[in-house]
Amino acid sequence: MQALKQSVIHVKLLAVLLLTLISLFCILGSPGVNATSCPDLRIIYARGSGATRFDNADYQAFKSSLESKLKDTNLTYEFDDLDYPAIGIAGDNLKVALGAFVSGGEAYEFGDSVKQGISKLASIVNNSTCKNTKYVVAGYSQGAMVISGGLEKLNPNQLIYSATFGDPKVYLPEGAGPVPIACKGEGLSDYRAYVPDCRAYKGLLGAKEPYATADYTGKLGTWCNKFDIFCSSHFSITSHTSYDTDNLYEDASRLIFSKIANYYEFKNSYASPHDTAFLIDSTQSMNYLINNYKAEALKLAKETLDKGGRIALYDYRDLISGYQPIERCNFESCDIETFERGLNEIETDGGGDPPESLLSSSFQVMKKLKWKLGSTKSLVILTDGGYHSPDLDGTTFYDVVSLSKQIDPVNFYIVTIPDRADIYQSLAEATDGAVVIYSDETFSLTTKIMERFDSLPRVEEESEDSAQPLPHLEIISTNAISDTEYEISFSSSGAKTIVILNDAVLGTTDQNHITITNLDNTISNTITLVPLSSSRRGESVSIELKSGSSGETTTTKPPVHFTIPKAPNTGSHV
Numbered sequence: 001m002q003a004l005k006q007s008v009i010h011v012k013l014l015a016v017l018l019l020t021l022i023s024l025f026c027i028l029g030s031p032g033v034n035a036t037s038c039p040d041l042r043i044i045y046a047r048g049s050g051a052t053r054f055d056n057a058d059y060q061a062f063k064s065s066l067e068s069k070l071k072d073t074n075l076t077y078e079f080d081d082l083d084y085p086a087i088g089i090a091g092d093n094l095k096v097a098l099g100a101f102v103s104g105g106e107a108y109e110f111g112d113s114v115k116q117g118i119s120k121l122a123s124i125v126n127n128s129t130c131k132n133t134k135y136v137v138a139g140y141s142q143g144a145m146v147i148s149g150g151l152e153k154l155n156p157n158q159l160i161y162s163a164t165f166g167d168p169k170v171y172l173p174e175g176a177g178p179v180p181i182a183c184k185g186e187g188l189s190d191y192r193a194y195v196p197d198c199r200a201y202k203g204l205l206g207a208k209e210p211y212a213t214a215d216y217t218g219k220l221g222t223w224c225n226k227f228d229i230f231c232s233s234h235f236s237i238t239s240h241t242s243y244d245t246d247n248l249y250e251d252a253s254r255l256i257f258s259k260i261a262n263y264y265e266f267k268n269s270y271a272s273p274h275d276t277a278f279l280i281d282s283t284q285s286m287n288y289l290i291n292n293y294k295a296e297a298l299k300l301a302k303e304t305l306d307k308g309g310r311i312a313l314y315d316y317r318d319l320i321s322g323y324q325p326i327e328r329c330n331f332e333s334c335d336i337e338t339f340e341r342g343l344n345e346i347e348t349d350g351g352g353d354p355p356e357s358l359l360s361s362s363f364q365v366m367k368k369l370k371w372k373l374g375s376t377k378s379l380v381i382l383t384d385g386g387y388h389s390p391d392l393d394g395t396t397f398y399d400v401v402s403l404s405k406q407i408d409p410v411n412f413y414i415v416t417i418p419d420r421a422d423i424y425q426s427l428a429e430a431t432d433g434a435v436v437i438y439s440d441e442t443f444s445l446t447t448k449i450m451e452r453f454d455s456l457p458r459v460e461e462e463s464e465d466s467a468q469p470l471p472h473l474e475i476i477s478t479n480a481i482s483d484t485e486y487e488i489s490f491s492s493s494g495a496k497t498i499v500i501l502n503d504a505v506l507g508t509t510d511q512n513h514i515t516i517t518n519l520d521n522t523i524s525n526t527i528t529l530v531p532l533s534s535s536r537r538g539e540s541v542s543i544e545l546k547s548g549s550s551g552e553t554t555t556t557k558p559p560v561h562f563t564i565p566k567a568p569n570t571g572s573h574v
Helices: 002-028 057-070 107-126 142-153 248-264 284-288 290-306 336-345 358-368 397-407 418-430 445-450
Strands: 041-046 077-081 134-140 159-165 192-194 220-223 274-281 310-316 326-329 376-382 411-416 434-437 473-482 485-492 496-501 504-509 513-517 525-532 541-545
Touching: 041 057, 041 107, 041 142, 057 077, 057 134, 057 248, 107 134, 107 142, 134 142, 134 248, 142 159, 142 220, 159 248, 192 248, 220 248, 274 290, 274 358, 284 290, 290 310, 290 336, 290 376, 310 336, 310 358, 326 336, 358 376, 358 397, 397 418, 411 418, 418 434, 473 525, 473 541, 485 525, 485 541, 496 513
Parallel strands: 041 077, 041 134, 134 159, 159 220, 192 220, 274 310, 274 376, 376 411, 411 434
Antiparallel strands: 310 326, 473 485, 485 513, 496 504, 496 525, 525 541
């Protein structure tokens, strides 16, 4: 009898253990092929509004893109589609005209959904008993707001990388103003991974300012599809729901995998192919540096070829002495033997005055080379001198930058001595490159170039359409009918206006007068109005609706800032 009781107890314990394991599996989500209870890497994705957990196209596309690279490593890893409400808001609201009566309805639930997502994310990352596990976090749409809003609550030392896609709270200060500096390719945010619209400034539903602290430098990237209404200045719902079909998750996976490879110190074989052209200053003053520069160029050339890239080699001097850039080999003709032979043929001589003809030479080289679509493009300039601006043949700084952008861009990496670094900073920034200061002790040009993986441009040159004035909206009056009902009148140069209550898109209207009812007067309510033209959206204007002011009518100027709420509700994904 005693033996029978012990057998029953053992069966019960096994059953409890089995149920516990099943529960843990459900909590942890979808494991990778190498998953363990404490994996090396945990990848958490936050889905968009209304999407089904695990069974949604964006999570599946993100997971498959990154897992296809991770499966060939020795890392243990797990994927999870964050368990949070990801609340939807009844229908494709942007296509529903707003009438005279609108109920707040689920508007309040949306903000709670985002807050719950942030809390759940912070709990998983900060309270894990797996102290050696590192995290990658990513999110789309409402989920992107969970990620960007949650970063300040996370320990950045636990994160390898964080990514947001179509974030309605994105903040890109370089897109502000009538002529944004982003349209000149200048001042791009560190986290701007792929935002082709140079006028992208603040998201449709607001801006998280700052978008990231210094702790996340190099650990955060944002992707905004070209015409996505929620994060660009354009007006496309389709663009917002096409991150999977437009392969932006694949692009992001290369960046994320490069960060993982760098952290765990293994070779990354999934970077996009590189087109790397070298332009070496061969004037007499370079005599003491030329051999060191050649050695570094050869090292970078070998690694570029080893990773399936292409190389080209030119040298330049000064047009004042009649010296045109000399092609030693191009992308089609350059193998490592040809490249090394070309390096040996470069001799220092002449030069004329101290500045050299870099602008003219780089313009000629970029135009002559046949750059490969989808490659990561670099022009590596090795020099010890300054440059004529404009050049002696009339080539200007902006001619060079414009051609760089047109090509995809071509990123300029200028290797120079400390005294010349400041001279080249603006050229490097304008082409999304960098200045590399030469010293005998530390010289890591190869690492700096080869860490790059991006096949998509961070920003594209402004088109004729995008240069047109954005629609403008101005508040005429607000009238509190009661604590729960407001009338708002406004003028707009746009054809339609998006109406947003707190964290939810209510719909659009072609009228200049709306009534908002059924407000919760126990909280602070904000109405945001966004003017739309046929293809563009203008800056939002927000009005804080104060309770307890029944019958009071005010005429106000709109706030000059871009205040806004939270996430989307468009298409099948949101």
